[in-house]
Amino acid sequence: MEIRFSVHITIETSTGRKEFGNFELGANRETATELFTLLKGTTTPSGxxxxxxxxxxxxxxxxxxxxxxxxxxDELKENTAIITRAIFKTHQLEQ
Known part of the structure; x- marks a missing residue:
């Protein structure tokens, strides 16, 4: 059974949550977890x-x-850059 890690991006709307993005982080738990800890934001919603x-x-x-x-x-913009750099780096190392 293959295990993959992802970051799903959703926004709260008047009709509920709407997913509008998804990043596939690969199968390495340690790498995916480290990347997620680098992302900007809080564990609780505010403002x-x-x-x-x-x-x-x-x-x-x-x-x-x-x-x-x-x-x-603004944090989403930074998070997108963090994830994109990490994915690019990983793929460059694989080649």
Whole structure:
């Protein structure tokens, strides 16, 4: 059974949560966890932090939540850059 790690990006709307992004972090638990800890945000929602980053372990197609962070739009911009750099670095090392 293959295990993968992901960060799902959702926003709270008047009709509920709406997922609008997803980053696949790979199968290495340690690397994925370290990356998630680098992301900006708080574990509790507050003020303008209406974007939810949900760190999941995907087991046989089922996403099991591991951690969450609430962030604002500026933090999301930084988080996207952090994740993109890490993914780029990983793929460059694999080649």
């Amino acid at each position: 303008s932090r209406y974007i939810l980053l949900e760190f999941t372990e995907d087991i046989a197609g089922l996403a099991v939540p591991i951690g969450i962070k609430h962030c604002c739009l």
